Amino acid sequence: MNITVQKTNSPKAKPENEEGLGFGKIFTDHMFIMDYSVEKGWYDARIVPYGPLELDPSVSVLHYGQAVFEGLKAYRTPQGDIQLFRPEKNMERINLSNERLCIPPVDVDFCVKAIKTFVDIERDWVPHSEGTSLYLRPFIFATDPFLGVHPSYTYKFIIIASPSGQYYPEGINPVKIWVESKYVRAVRGGTGFSKTGGNYAASLKAQKEAEEVSYTQVLWLDGVERKYIEEVGTMNVFFVIDDEIITPALQGSILPGITRMSVIELLRSQGKKVTERAITVEEVYLAHEQGKLSEVFGTGTAAVISPVGELNWNGKKIIINGNQTGPIAKQTYHYLTGIQNGKIEDKFNWTQKV
Numbered sequence: 453m454n455i456t457v458q459k460t461n462s463p464k465a466k467p468e469n470e471e472g473l474g475f476g477k478i479f480t481d482h483m484f485i486m487d488y489s490v491e492k493g494w495y496d497a498r499i500v501p502y503g504p505l506e507l508d509p510s511v512s513v514l515h516y517g518q519a520v521f522e523g524l525k526a527y528r529t530p531q532g533d534i535q536l537f538r539p540e541k542n543m544e545r546i547n548l549s550n551e552r553l554c555i556p557p558v559d560v561d562f563c564v565k566a567i568k569t570f571v572d573i574e575r576d577w578v579p580h581s582e583g584t585s586l587y588l589r590p591f592i593f594a595t596d597p598f599l600g601v602h603p604s605y606t607y608k609f610i611i612i613a614s615p616s617g618q619y620y621p622e623g624i625n626p627v628k629i630w631v632e633s634k635y636v637r638a639v640r641g642g643t644g645f646s647k648t649g650g651n652y653a654a655s656l657k658a659q660k661e662a663e664e665v666s667y668t669q670v671l672w673l674d675g676v677e678r679k680y681i682e683e684v685g686t687m688n689v690f691f692v693i694d695d696e697i698i699t700p701a702l703q704g705s706i707l708p709g710i711t712r713m714s715v716i717e718l719l720r721s722q723g724k725k726v727t728e729r730a731i732t733v734e735e736v737y738l739a740h741e742q743g744k745l746s747e748v749f750g751t752g753t754a755a756v757i758s759p760v761g762e763l764n765w766n767g768k769k770i771i772i773n774g775n776q777t778g779p780i781a782k783q784t785y786h787y788l789t790g791i792q793n794g795k796i797e798d799k800f801n802w803t804q805k806v
């Protein structure tokens with residue numbers, strides 16, 4: 453399929469102050485769109501000026517939430533090249549989400565080509581400063597104008613882009629996390645492993661209540677026994693106990709993070725012991741009591757590597773590593789972002805030039 457390009461006649465000014473970018477607040481000049489119908493499959497791939505969409509008020513996504521999304525970044529290297537980090541993994545994962553949400557699959561290679569074509573057109577929007585990138589948000593949603601509860605027959609796939617800095621205002625400094633015992637995010641058999649808006653909608657109340665008591669995000673426990681650790685609001689989570697780096701195993705209710713996968717591969721390549729297994733919040737608290745819990749950190753595309761300095765579980769607070777970023781989080785942040793930004797040799801072949 454060809455991608456047609458219609459450039460904007462009124463390009464916006466690029467942000468001057470890259471320090472104040474924040475996350476996902478401003479958008480570039482264009483967007484990628486393609487449509488789906490049962491008869492045509494995915495068709496009419498196009499890059500057009502960024503702008504509002506016109507939708508019938510009855511489109512099923514607005515009522516039943518049949519939608520999925522992804523998040524990945526384009527980075528500027530010191531040589532001025534633009535590169536992506538494992539984009540095919542995002543498109544493989546969108547198909548995993550699609551399958552669960554009854555959305556037709558996309559062609560991974562075509563979508564990677566679409567991302568590259570789009571980023572190439574927006575390359576001047578990739579910011580230059582340390583810790584910044586062009587955040588890309590591919591998403592798919594159901595467009596049938598029909599109020600029956602049924603998978604849609606028509607869809608739109610869109611990619612938008614936002615020059616962004618740190619997701620958390622804390623940056624690489626430790627965040628405070630509320631261990632959530634009242635609300636649950638997902639259960640096995642549900643949609644927890646897929647990147648669908650409903651998972652995030654379900655998380656908002658807990659997130660709001662955590663913020664009200666000055667916690668940055670919540671740590672979700674399993675939906676049945678409320679004892680096994682799952683993930684943090686926008687990231688997967690790792691615990692360093694003695695010489696073992698533990699992260700909850702993927703068992704259906706946890707997002708299979710691409711940063712999670714990369715961090716596991718990276719740490720193992722350094723000879724570190726990384727275990728994917730069930731871990732209870734009691735085990736973490738006990739390890740802390742025994743002085744064996746040296747670090748907790750989260751991983752995610754938006755969050756990158758984010759150390760956790762404090763946990764609060766039913767009013768019991770623990771401070772991790774004196775509320776300082778620990779050595780494993782620090783080195784992993786340095787190594788991973790170094791590969792992503794083209795400052796460290798990419799022995800893994802994870803990056804792709806645009």
Ligand code: COI
Pocket residue numbers: 522523524686752753754755
């Ligand atoms: C990402 O890390 O790209 C995410 O999708 C998290 C997002 C919900 C902010």
